[in-house]
Amino acid sequence: MRILILGGDGYLGWPTAMNLSASGHNVAVADNYLRRRLYREENVEPLWTVPNLHDRSAAWKNKSGQAIKVYIGDLREWEFVEEIIRKFEPQGIVHYAEQPSAPYSMLNRKAAMLTLSNNLTVTANLIFATREYCPDAHIVKLGTMGEYGTPNIDIEEGWIEVDHKGRRQKFLFPRQAGSLYHTTKIMDTDLLWFYTRIWNLRVTDLMQGPVYGIFTEESGNDCSLLPFFNYDEIFGTVLNRFVVQAVAGYPLTVYGRGGQTRGYLNLIDTLNCVRLSLETPAQKGELRIFNQFTETFSVNQLAERVQQAGRAMSLNVTIQHIDNPRLEAEEHHYNPAHTGLIDLGLEPHYLSEDVLIRMMQFVQKHKEKVSGDKIFKKVTWS
Numbered sequence: 081m082r083i084l085i086l087g088g089d090g091y092l093g094w095p096t097a098m099n100l101s102a103s104g105h106n107v108a109v110a111d112n113y114l115r116r117r118l119y120r121e122e123n124v125e126p127l128w129t130v131p132n133l134h135d136r137s138a139a140w141k142n143k144s145g146q147a148i149k150v151y152i153g154d155l156r157e158w159e160f161v162e163e164i165i166r167k168f169e170p171q172g173i174v175h176y177a178e179q180p181s182a183p184y185s186m187l188n189r190k191a192a193m194l195t196l197s198n199n200l201t202v203t204a205n206l207i208f209a210t211r212e213y214c215p216d217a218h219i220v221k222l223g224t225m226g227e228y229g230t231p232n233i234d235i236e237e238g239w240i241e242v243d244h245k246g247r248r249q250k251f252l253f254p255r256q257a258g259s260l261y262h263t264t265k266i267m268d269t270d271l272l273w274f275y276t277r278i279w280n281l282r283v284t285d286l287m288q289g290p291v292y293g294i295f296t297e298e299s300g301n302d303c304s305l306l307p308f309f310n311y312d313e314i315f316g317t318v319l320n321r322f323v324v325q326a327v328a329g330y331p332l333t334v335y336g337r338g339g340q341t342r343g344y345l346n347l348i349d350t351l352n353c354v355r356l357s358l359e360t361p362a363q364k365g366e367l368r369i370f371n372q373f374t375e376t377f378s379v380n381q382l383a384e385r386v387q388q389a390g391r392a393m394s395l396n397v398t399i400q401h402i403d404n405p406r407l408e409a410e411e412h413h414y415n416p417a418h419t420g421l422i423d424l425g426l427e428p429h430y431l432s433e434d435v436l437i438r439m440m441q442f443v444q445k446h447k448e449k450v451s452g453d454k455i456f457k458k459v460t461w462s
């Protein structure tokens with residue numbers, strides 16, 4: 081299959097490109113290096129330097145013999161989107177090309193506007209280009225479990241049947257996000273659902289929880305192929321942050337009471353979920369939704385797991401509850417359904433002590449580069 085990955089430079093984008101390429105697909109990536117620019121602007125560079133896409137593509141060709149085509153440009157610009165879709169004629173399109181950080185979206189007005197305009201414009205350009213140049217292509221859109229928020233009822237997989245005054249209707253499951261970033265993801269879903277209804281698009285929306293991990297089968301420990309690894313407060317996800325904090329001797333930063341529960345998954349499972357979705361596409365006129373995570377943890381449970389793995393490595397890992405910079409429920413019901421991807425064939429890689437130790441041992445090699453002032457920058461919601 082010809083598969084175009086929008087946002088191919090990111091934490092998920094590059095590993096996905098290699099995974100699909102290794103599975104025999106013809107892969108192209110597009111990116112404008114927005115994330116790299118934001119790292120520099122906010123002084124939150126990742127733990128190790130990552131080669132640019134041309135160099136990564138060359139390293140992959142060297143390793144696998146497979147080519148990954150690279151398009152550098154801004155997907156907010158219609159001419160660029162039109163050009164690459166016409167040239168590459170994708171049969172599958174993975175849409176990762178979004179500003180992905182909740183704290184970044186809450187920094188200030190400028191960051192809010194960037195998040196809104198980038199995320200919604202890219203999604204809209206993708207929709208229009210698909211309709212015009214590849215109407216049968218399957219769009220696989222990365223959504224987020226955070227669109228649902230933490231309601232006091234079980235979360236269904238995308239849709240809910242509602243009985244009301246003797247009548248019945250299926251709706252998108254109610255959404256109430258906790259950040260502007262998450263709100264743009266709700267807006268994306270609404271855009272895709274609207275145009276799926278009127279233009280018969282073929283869409284899978286993957287409602288993903290926070291991802292952790294460094295290595296994939298394709299990267300191994302090869303530094304030229306590893307993804308970005310952020311441990312800062314803005315772009316680092318919680319478990320990756322805790323791993324770095326444990327190694328650097330920094331107390332694990334549990335926000336508030338630490339009862340915040342989310343659905344987590346290993347980076348390897350993200351790749352498998354995306355590949356399985358592409359290889360079993362949604363129907364024309366269908367918005368198919370999967371909840372993409374493999375197991376749920378509270379922040380306290382994650383901190384305890386990391387502390388325990390640290391003990392096995394003779395590290396003295398401490399846990400510190402700090403005032404929660406976010407507005408979020410710190411104790412809540414959380415029971416989301418997540419059977420769709422398992423039914424497609426997903427075999428989860430669960431969080432184990434071995435997984436944590438392998439990450440921590442690798443991070444130890446970069447320990448001297450950890451900068452304490454990136455760990456807590458005090459981005460608040462208020």
Ligand code: USQ
Pocket residue numbers: 180181182183223224225226227262288289290291315316317318319321333334335336338340341342343379406408
């Ligand atoms: N948290 C801490 N301490 C920290 C960092 C985070 O207690 O040092 C807490 C947060 O308050 C939150 C939970 O850990 O309750 C998860 O935070 P996170 O930063 O790992 O994840 P989040 O901001 O929700 O966003 C990440 C990705 C985003 C993706 C989302 C999936 O950055 O792109 O959409 O995970 S979900 O959380 O399901 O919405």
